[in-house]
Amino acid sequence: MSGAPFEDSRRLTGANLHFDGAGAALETAPGLAFDAGTLQRWRENIARVRAALGWPDGAVLVREHATGASLAFEAPIDQLYVATEANEWALHAALGLRADDSPVDDEAEQPRPHVAHFDDDEALRQLAALAREEAKPALMALLDAAREHDVPAHADDDALSIGEGVGAQVWPITELPEPVAVLWLRLHGIPKLVITGSNGKTTTVRLLAAMLRASGRACGYSSTDGLFIDGVRVEAGDYSGPVGARTVLRDPRVQAAVLETARGGLLRRGLVTRDARVAVVTNVSPDHFGEYGIHDLDDLAAVKLTVAKALTPGGLLVLNAEDAMLVKHGPSTGRRIGWFAPDLADARARGLPACGVREGRLILALEGGEHDLGDIAAMPLTVGGAARYNIANIAAASLAAYATGIAPDAIAGVLARFGASNADNPGRLQRWTLGDVEVLLDYAHNPDGLRGLLAVADGLRRGGRMALLLGHAGNRLEEDFRALAAVAAQAKPDRVWLKDIGGDYLRGRASGDVAAILRDALLGAGMAEVDLPVCLDEAQAARQALLWAQPGDLLVLPIHEPAHRDDVVALLDRMQAEGWRAGTPLPEA
Numbered sequence: 001m002s003g004a005p006f007e008d009s010r011r012l013t014g015a016n017l018h019f020d021g022a023g024a025a026l027e028t029a030p031g032l033a034f035d036a037g038t039l040q041r042w043r044e045n046i047a048r049v050r051a052a053l054g055w056p057d058g059a060v061l062v063r064e065h066a067t068g069a070s071l072a073f074e075a076p077i078d079q080l081y082v083a084t085e086a087n088e089w090a091l092h093a094a095l096g097l098r099a100d101d102s103p104v105d106d107e108a109e110q111p112r113p114h115v116a117h118f119d120d121d122e123a124l125r126q127l128a129a130l131a132r133e134e135a136k137p138a139l140m141a142l143l144d145a146a147r148e149h150d151v152p153a154h155a156d157d158d159a160l161s162i163g164e165g166v167g168a169q170v171w172p173i174t175e176l177p178e179p180v181a182v183l184w185l186r187l188h189g190i191p192k193l194v195i196t197g198s199n200g201k202t203t204t205v206r207l208l209a210a211m212l213r214a215s216g217r218a219c220g221y222s223s224t225d226g227l228f229i230d231g232v233r234v235e236a237g238d239y240s241g242p243v244g245a246r247t248v249l250r251d252p253r254v255q256a257a258v259l260e261t262a263r264g265g266l267l268r269r270g271l272v273t274r275d276a277r278v279a280v281v282t283n284v285s286p287d288h289f290g291e292y293g294i295h296d297l298d299d300l301a302a303v304k305l306t307v308a309k310a311l312t313p314g315g316l317l318v319l320n321a322e323d324a325m326l327v328k329h330g331p332s333t334g335r336r337i338g339w340f341a342p343d344l345a346d347a348r349a350r351g352l353p354a355c356g357v358r359e360g361r362l363i364l365a366l367e368g369g370e371h372d373l374g375d376i377a378a379m380p381l382t383v384g385g386a387a388r389y390n391i392a393n394i395a396a397a398s399l400a401a402y403a404t405g406i407a408p409d410a411i412a413g414v415l416a417r418f419g420a421s422n423a424d425n426p427g428r429l430q431r432w433t434l435g436d437v438e439v440l441l442d443y444a445h446n447p448d449g450l451r452g453l454l455a456v457a458d459g460l461r462r463g464g465r466m467a468l469l470l471g472h473a474g475n476r477l478e479e480d481f482r483a484l485a486a487v488a489a490q491a492k493p494d495r496v497w498l499k500d501i502g503g504d505y506l507r508g509r510a511s512g513d514v515a516a517i518l519r520d521a522l523l524g525a526g527m528a529e530v531d532l533p534v535c536l537d538e539a540q541a542a543r544q545a546l547l548w549a550q551p552g553d554l555l556v557l558p559i560h561e562p563a564h565r566d567d568v569v570a571l572l573d574r575m576q577a578e579g580w581r582a583g584t585p586l587p588e589a
Contacts, residue, residue, distance in 0.1 A: 011080035012072065012270045020309060021058065022270075023075045024083035026091065027292060028068035038094050039069070045090035046073050052124040053082070053131045065293035077143070077155065078136040082127060089123050138176040145179035152189045152275060154246045161246070163187030165220065165254035190249075191217075191256040191404055192273050194310045197282025197320075198300075199449045200393045201240070201260050203381070203428050204282055207397035208258045210418050214410045220254035222247065224262065225427065225562065229253055236562060241265030245272040256404070261310075263303055267292040271310045278400045279307040279335075280318040282393065284325040285448040290477055301325035308333035316403040318396055321347040321354070338403065340395035342388055347395070355399040357391060362415070364398055364408060371408040373398055373415060380419030386459040387429060389452035390419075422573075427565050429456065432572045435581035436551035438462075439572060441565070444558045445473070446480075447487045454491040457556045464552025465494035467545045469538060470518055471501045471560065474509035478517055485521035493556075496522060497545055500536040501560045512536055539564040543571070549582045 012023050028034065039062050046060050058074030071091065075083035139155060146153035146162050153162045161170040167188035171177065195205050202223045209228065212219035218230045222244030227235040229251055239247070240262035248257050249272070259273065284301045294300055305326075308317050317333060319326040321341040327350065330337055341347040344356030344363050354365045362373040377385035381394060394415060401411050422430040432439040438460050444453040457466065470488055472481055488496060498515035500506065512534070519532050535541035538559055545555050559565040574587050 010268050011084055012268075021074045022077035022080060023058070023073050024080060024087045025070060025072035026084070026087050027070055028091070030067045032068055034069070034095065039071075041094035042071060042090050045093050046086070048120075048124065049086040049090065049127060053079075053086075053128055055079075063293060065299070066295045067290070068293065070293045076135075076140070078139050079131050079134045082131045082134050085130065086127050089127065093120060093123070136173070136176075138178075139173065141179055142176060142182070145182070145184075149184045149187075151184065151187045152249075152273065154249060154272060156243075156246060159250075161250045163189065164192075164249040165190040165257065166218075166252060168250055168252065170250050189275055190254060192249075192276040192310075193256075193258045193400055193404060194261050194271070194273065194276045194279045194307045195258060195282070195400075196261045196263070196266070196280070196304050196307050198285035198287050198304075198446065199452070200282040200389060200396070201262070202443070203390065203393045203425055204280060204397050204400075205258045205260045206425055206428075207381075207393065207414065207418060208401055208404075210414045210424075211397065211401040211406050211411055212256045212258070212404070214414050215406045217255040218253050219256050219258065220248035220251050221258040221260070223260040238262075242269045242272045249273075261307060263287075263294075263300070264291075266303055266306050267294070271306065273310050275312040276310045276315060277312060278316050278318060278403045279310050280396050280400050281305060281307060281320065281323075281326055281330075282396055283320050283323045283448070285446055286483070287446045287476075287480070289480070291475065297325050298329070301329045305329055305333055308335045311335055316353075316400070318400050318403070319350075320392060320396070321350045321356075322392070338399045340392065340399050342391045342395065353399060353403070355395040357395075360385075362391075362394065362398065364402055364411075366402075371402075373408060373412045379415045380417065381415075381425070381429070383429070383431070383456055383459070387452070387456045389449075390429065422569070426569065427559065427562075429453070430569065432576050434546075434572070434575050435579070436553075437546075437549045437582050438554045439546075439557065440555070441557045441559055441568065441572070443560060445560060447483045450484060450487045450558065453556065453558070454487065457554055458491065461554050462552055464550065464554060466491070466554045466556065467495045467497070467548060468493040468556045469497045469499055469541050469545065469558055470522075471499040471538060471558070472514050472518070473501050473505040473507060473560075474514055475507035481514055481517045482521040485518045486525065488518075489522055489525035489527065495531045495533070495545075495548065496527065497541040498532060498534045498536075499538040499541045501538070502536070503561060505560065537564075539567045542568045543586060546575075546586055551582050553582070 010025055012025055043060055060073045063070040143153055151163055159170050161168050195201050205221050205223050209219045209221045220229045222239045224238045224240045226233045227239050240260040245259045281304045284304055289295055316338050317335040318338045319330045321339040338353040339347040339350040340355045344358040347354035347356040352367050357376050362376050364371040376382055381390040398411050418424050427443045430441040442453045444450040498519050500511055515534050522532055535544055542557050559568050
């Protein structure tokens with residue numbers, strides 16, 4: 001978008017970092033010169049838009065940060081495309097730019113169709129015409145009626161749903177009924193839990209889904225690994241944003257929902273729900289800095305804690321008592337908080353309810369007493385107590401499940417068996433013993449996640465060698481890649497295969513770029529060139545590592561692309577079933 005004064009323009013629906021409600025936000029391009037006068041003119045232009053389009057007053061927010069500013073304002077939910085156009089015009093006009101300065105479509109090398117900027121009156125007339133075309137009065141009438149009946153409703157470009165799961169009805173956006181034609185008494189919400197954090201989200205989601213099923217409820221969940229209804233994956237892919245949440249909430253089989261909510265979705269689209277019983281923030285780790293004006297841990301904590309806005313009054317916000325950012329910022333949400341930590345004493349020190357380990361037992365501590373949920377080392381997810389980060393995930397899920405009404409006995413039963421099969425938690429701390437070779441497969445995708453994985457690996461080493469696959473998505477800073485390499489080097493691996501996370505995960509970088517940076521950092525940490533092979537296809541890299549293995553070795557395989565993970569898991573399952581031994585050929589693909 002060369003020549004543009006903004007880096008990204010987006011529609012926001014639901015609660016988000018900026019405000020409660022719907023609206024439009026844009027990010028100014030890095031290096032754009034603006035001052036207080038520019039921002040004031042932008043505000044005045046937003047007021048002019050609202051007056052010209054007949055929109056109500058609402059929040060107008062400016063968040064200045066290290067590389068520019070985020071500019072957002074509330075707008076009617078049925079006119080958000082116009083709102084993004086209005087936001088861009090307001091900034092262009094505030095900067096005194098002309099139509100020739102409109103963003104360029106890099107592929108077509110032609111100006112994108114935008115409202116003219118050189119004539120303010122004509123621009124406002126164009127915006128008003130676009131608003132009339134986009135407006136959906138039938139949608140707004142139904143949303144108002146849903147609020148009056150206290151029934152949740154979810155709208156997007158294609159459909160409107162009123163109620164959720166077994167209590168939902170869905171209409172195409174072009175075939176909406178009159179409010180009087182809706183059978184309101186049949187429509188209702190369902191119990192919902194919202195899960196976010198830098199690491200551990202998907203494991204926590206899967207645990208909660210298993211606990212809900214154990215309590216007798218058909219559970220749907222959305223995650224980075226797909227959409228699942230009652231334990232069956234119905235869609236593969238990353239569905240950790242609003243699209244995934246709405247899809248689960250519209251499925252007529254679902255009686256309760258667990259919604260994984262990633263940082264990107266919060267920043268780009270906001271939250272889907274406003275009446276969740278529980279919201280969980282697993283942790284806040286350095287990651288994704290430089291995107292959407294997020295430059296430090298305080299910024300990132302504010303994004304993660306947006307899920308507090310998803311809670312119904314009286315709902316529980318479940319936070320990690322070991323995370324300094326959550327301890328610092330959590331109380332400012334004004335929500336009722338439950339605390340978890342691997343050590344119960346750390347959690348209880350922040351208040352009740354709390355969950356953590358005391359003398360080897362997982363304890364749920366409440367105002368009226370305690371529940372013993374079992375021997376932590378006997379819970380398969382903890383790998384004999386070595387997987388400390390999974391102890392935290394277990395404690396978070398247990399506290400959240402209890403707050404959703406699941407009995408302690410049902411929670412303990414799930415913890416005693418979940419993770420015993422690799423099918424329970426695909427792509428997360430899966431383990432195979434292939435003769436005398438141990439293999440760990442995980443999703444570790446940032447320094448903290450890799451550090452936790454390598455701590456588990458260290459406890460499994462039996463004197464043999466250790467190999468590691470290492471790669472990263474492209475949308476990070478070079479310093480982030482070097483931080484990941486530093487964590488790897490600290491574990492003293494004998495060999496590291498450098499790989500791509502390909503496809504959409506390259507995110508603007510050329511294939512091999514990230515691997516080259518990681519390799520350079522590992523060379524600088526003292527590893528030899530011969531021990532740093534590059535194999536950009538991560539499935540092939542895993543096969544090379546298996547061929548390299550000798551009896552007593554440990555292979556640590558972070559695999560990130562879902563198709564590659566499925567291929568590698570299938571290969572490892574087959575090798576285990578066939579009794580493969582180190583030094584023998586691998587099964588044919």
